[in-house]
Amino acid sequence: MYKQYKNVSAIALSMALLASCSKDVRQADGPAGMNLSDGTTSISYDKGALAKQMNSLNQAISFVRPAASQSGFKATAMAKKAIADYQPSATGPTIEGNQTVTLDSKNPIYVVAKGKTFSGTINFNYGQGKIIVLGTFNGNVNLQGNGLLEVGPGATFAPNSFNVNDAACTINNYGAIELKAGSIQGEWNNYNQVTFLGHENLNSGGKFNNYCMVVFAGTNSINSSISNYSHLQFQNGISMNSSASIINMDQSYMEVTGGRIDINGKIQGGTNAFARLDFKNITRGNLNGGNLFTDLLDVNFTGVSQADQDAIAAKFKANEVTKNQNVYIPANGCTPALGASVCLDEKLTLTMVGKLSSPKIENVSLSATDVRIAEDMAYISYHTNDSLYGDLPYGAINIVDLKDRTAPVLLNQATFKTVEFNGIEVSTDKLFATGQAKSGAKLVNAPIQAGAMAVTDLSQISQRSLPGTSAKNSVLLNDKLWVVSSGNQGGLLGLNVLNAYEVLDQIAINGRAKYVAKNDLYQAFFAVESEQAYLRIAKLDGSGSIEKRYPNLKQVTMEGKNTMALDKEYAYLALSDRGVAKIRLSDGAEMNTFVPKDYRVNGSKVFKAGGLTNAVAVDDCYVYLANGNDGVIVLNKYSFNVVGSFKLAESSNFVVAKNNILFVATGRDGLNIIKIN
Numbered sequence: 098m099y100k101q102y103k104n105v106s107a108i109a110l111s112m113a114l115l116a117s118c119s120k121d122v123r124q125a126d127g128p129a130g131m132n133l134s135d136g137t138t139s140i141s142y143d144k145g146a147l148a149k150q151m152n153s154l155n156q157a158i159s160f161v162r163p164a165a166s167q168s169g170f171k172a173t174a175m176a177k178k179a180i181a182d183y184q185p186s187a188t189g190p191t192i193e194g195n196q197t198v199t200l201d202s203k204n205p206i207y208v209v210a211k212g213k214t215f216s217g218t219i220n221f222n223y224g225q226g227k228i229i230v231l232g233t234f235n236g237n238v239n240l241q242g243n244g245l246l247e248v249g250p251g252a253t254f255a256p257n258s259f260n261v262n263d264a265a266c267t268i269n270n271y272g273a274i275e276l277k278a279g280s281i282q283g284e285w286n287n288y289n290q291v292t293f294l295g296h297e298n299l300n301s302g303g304k305f306n307n308y309c310m311v312v313f314a315g316t317n318s319i320n321s322s323i324s325n326y327s328h329l330q331f332q333n334g335i336s337m338n339s340s341a342s343i344i345n346m347d348q349s350y351m352e353v354t355g356g357r358i359d360i361n362g363k364i365q366g367g368t369n370a371f372a373r374l375d376f377k378n379i380t381r382g383n384l385n386g387g388n389l390f391t392d393l394l395d396v397n398f399t400g401v402s403q404a405d406q407d408a409i410a411a412k413f414k415a416n417e418v419t420k421n422q423n424v425y426i427p428a429n430g431c432t433p434a435l436g437a438s439v440c441l442d443e444k445l446t447l448t449m450v451g452k453l454s455s456p457k458i459e460n461v462s463l464s465a466t467d468v469r470i471a472e473d474m475a476y477i478s479y480h481t482n483d484s485l486y487g488d489l490p491y492g493a494i495n496i497v498d499l500k501d502r503t504a505p506v507l508l509n510q511a512t513f514k515t516v517e518f519n520g521i522e523v524s525t526d527k528l529f530a531t532g533q534a535k536s537g538a539k540l541v542n543a544p545i546q547a548g549a550m551a552v553t554d555l556s557q558i559s560q561r562s563l564p565g566t567s568a569k570n571s572v573l574l575n576d577k578l579w580v581v582s583s584g585n586q587g588g589l590l591g592l593n594v595l596n597a598y599e600v601l602d603q604i605a606i607n608g609r610a611k612y613v614a615k616n617d618l619y620q621a622f623f624a625v626e627s628e629q630a631y632l633r634i635a636k637l638d639g640s641g642s643i644e645k646r647y648p649n650l651k652q653v654t655m656e657g658k659n660t661m662a663l664d665k666e667y668a669y670l671a672l673s674d675r676g677v678a679k680i681r682l683s684d685g686a687e688m689n690t691f692v693p694k695d696y697r698v699n700g701s702k703v704f705k706a707g708g709l710t711n712a713v714a715v716d717d718c719y720v721y722l723a724n725g726n727d728g729v730i731v732l733n734k735y736s737f738n739v740v741g742s743f744k745l746a747e748s749s750n751f752v753v754a755k756n757n758i759l760f761v762a763t764g765r766d767g768l769n770i771i772k773i774n
Contacts, residue, residue, distance in 0.1 A: 264302025366394025520570025
């Protein structure tokens with residue numbers, strides 16, 4: 098249960114906070130010195146010593162892309178290769194003109210030669226017969242038995258009448274097929290373009306594989322299976338019976354550009370990447386059955402009434418199909434470029450520009466926990482890895498100058514022996530570090546000037562106790578510092594920065610409070626409960642708050658860092674063994690998920706190290722997952738397709754991206770500073 102408290106025990110809390118602020122300090126080297134220390138807290142301004150911790154590099158990162166994981170590109174490449182490599186599957190007597198011929202055991206093959214036209218009739222009396230069209234076919238034929246029709250590159254099959262009477266027939270098209278009307282079945286393999294001009298029946302014995310472009314210009318009745326790897330267009334509605342299915346493969350495109358839709362069969366999307374279905378200027382007919390639309394499918398509406406949109410969306414399978422997300426589909430020769438991405442996945446490269454060694458306190462190597470980038474400065478917090486060093490409360494803060502992106506400079510370093518840090522936030526003149534000591538949650542702040550540390554006396558650093566056992570991270574919003582604190586008295590705390598950090602607001606939570614973040618419009622608070630994920634979203638001024646719970650995002654492993662990143666419209670949640678989820682900020686709707694351990698290409702598992710999604714970052718194009726021993730996984734943020742991944746010296750525990758710079762923390766191995774090209 099969640100409770101809102103105003104001025105919770107304000108006097109008692111303020112007294113406790115103030116009592117913890119006093120500190121017996123000793124300045125080691127005086128105002129002009131390069132270092133300050135009192136035995137427990139130390140600050141270094143020594144540029145020479147600090148420079149030794151930063152290793153400037155200019156090394157290309159080995160970025161591994163999934164092999165042929167995007168069906169749209171794969172299908173088009175296959176279609177192009179099939180056309181380029183085409184050789185007629187058989188040879189036989191040629192036919193042309195307006196004649197009538199009989200295909201039988203004596204004449205099992207007829208060929209319409211290149212540059213020739215056949216406008217007569219073929220009596221198809223042999224079940225093993227073949228028709229090879231290398232020129233133009235305008236005649237009449239009914240395929241039957243195990244018959245084969247093959248239309249070569251540059252050829253046109255535009256019969257006056259044509260039917261496929263048996264399911265064992267095969268049609269392979271490398272050219273152009275134009276059918277007026279009829280009834281077909283059999284196996285179709287289309288590597289170029291098929292156009293159904295009039296009403297067409299696709300009977301239940303049919304199986305249609307589309308690797309390029311199929312157009313239904315007229316009405317239709319579909320009882321068969323269609324596997325769409327590229328582009329499927331219905332110009333005058335669609336009528337699917339209960340035995341029908343349309344399977345839209347990864348990154349394929351299906352559109353219905355007018356008419357009435359009657360759907361009783363299934364329309365499926367991709368398995369590893371979204372397919373796209375656009376309904377334009379259609380009217381809704383019968384929609385019988387539940388979950389008519391399934392898997393990774395983004396359905397977009399243009400010129401469709403709200404009532405029809407709602408009725409169609411009611412048939413979406415929850416947590417799989419999305420609505421009006423304008424998913425990006427790249428142009429591939431058969432499909433036009435669609436969607437809201439200008440991101441060129443194939444051109445993404447990464448360069449390691451610097452590696453910042455972890456601070457050490459008494460030979461204990463600290464681990465980076467958070468990075469805040471403001472202007473051209475990066476602020477980094479550190480803690481002690483309990484699995485290696487027990488409960489030692491050692492922490493540190495580094496400030497890095499990023500003005501020269503190719504040569505970052507470590508400006509300042511502060512180390513602490515009594516408090517460690519999980520998060521960091523900055524204002525124009527102050528730095529806020531959140532963490533814990535052995536006594537519980539802590540907030541440490543210090544002055545900054547022109548982005549750098551401005552401490553001339555250690556008494557300028559204040560340390561305050563907070564409710565809870567561990568303060569996770571914070572965001573500054575006007576005159577409040579919102580702090581996430583775990584433990585029995587934790588939750589989301591609103592602290593008054595103008596009055597001794599008095600607790601003005603507290604959102605208590607039974608689960609594990611994880612992270613708080615904001616953008617220009619929204620603030621969001623993320624927590625993990627035993628049976629679900631929790632997200633509280635509000636406008637920046639606190640109005641319009643909503644609380645959402647997501648049982649399908651339940652984590653088995655709940656102890657991880659679990660960060661959150663926001664762009665203009667969405668929150669991205671790092672969910673440990675559940676990967677990452679994309680949540681719409683306007684209403685809390687779950688838009689997409691990706692679970693690395695479940696990701697496969699051609700049936701094979703890609704991320705085999707069993708890493709957990711510890712942290713997530715987002716920029717204009719990509720979502721970056723710090724996925725433990727699997728390294729950093731990069732997704733296209735519009736399609737959630739895997740763009741690639743890379744590994745560093747140790748497991749990836751934290752990631753943040755801004756201004757084309759990616760920071761990746763790798764445990765004791767330090768902080769990697771990476772340029773996004």
